[in-house]
Amino acid sequence: MEVSNQRSISFGKTLKSLNGYVYVMLIVTFATSLCLMIFMANQSILLASKGNGTAYTAMITALGNVGGICTAFGLKYIRKITRTDTMAWGFVAFALSYICIVFFNNPALHIAGNMFSGMGIVMVNATIPFELSILANHQQFPVAIAMNTLISSLAGFAAPILLAATKISAGANSYLAGIAISGLMAVVLLITRLGKRIEKKSGEATASNVKNEKVQEA
Known part of the structure; x- marks a missing residue:
């Protein structure tokens, strides 16, 4: 019983000690999952209204997966261009994915729409755990990841x-x-420069750790 209480207190303390930006990242996760579900759940309905069947939807979805795969392999180079705004550009990719499907009745653009969707998923979902690892220490990180999975x-x-x-x-x-x-998420992330703020926190934490190590050595 005492062990159980200690664990619950430990979890509560861990939860309270989380950086405020962790909760901001959870909002980003919620918006990402919301965008993904809207895209997936409504694509077949929208394409059917344009006179396209199930086989057509399956084909463009399969071909569109190439976008996500290529983005995953090239994310290292994409981040060199987007820098700390990778998540914001991921939401731009989401917006383009909707635009290609809803405003056009062209197979090439429908495939491009699915590619943009895959790009958005990779650019945002691959960045979130990285940002959480910056914001949380080794004790907090499992809790942050668990909360992120739950919110998703x-x-x-x-x-x-x-x-x-x-x-x-x-x-x-x-x-x-x-x-x-x-579109709103992209604008907010670009204006607030969330990625830059989080990575700045990482730099401050590193400098603090180095300072503490020097004090201990002295």
């Missing part, structure tokens, strides 16, 4: 409920909502 699952569950609650119908209207959400 909740967003997938909540997406259709939120759309229904706001009276946004499936298909084109959901994609327009996706453009608005991803």
Whole structure:
């Protein structure tokens, strides 16, 4: 019983000691999962309304996966261009994915839309754990990752409920909502320079650790 209480207190202290930016990253995770679910759940409905069948949807989805694969392999080089704004450009990719599908009835653009979606997923989802590792120490990191996974699952569950609650119908209207959400997230991330602020925290923490080590040596 005492061991159980110690564990719960330890978890509570860990939760309270988390950097505030961790919770900001959880909001980014929620928005990412929301964008992904809107795209996946409504693509077949939207393409069917344009006169395309299930086989067509499967084909462009399969070909579009190449975008995510190429982005994963080239993320190191992409980050050299996007620098600390990789997540923001990931949401730009999400917005482009919706635009290519909802406003055009062209196979090449539909494939491009799925490629942009894959790019967005990789650029955001690969960056979030990296940012969390900067913000959390070795004790806090498992808790931060667990919370991130939970929020991602909740967003997938909540997406259709939120759309229904706001009276946004499936298909084109959901994609327009996706453009608005991803566009807003991109603008907010670019204006606030969230990535730069977090990586600045990393630099400060490193400098502090070096200073502490020198004091201990002295």
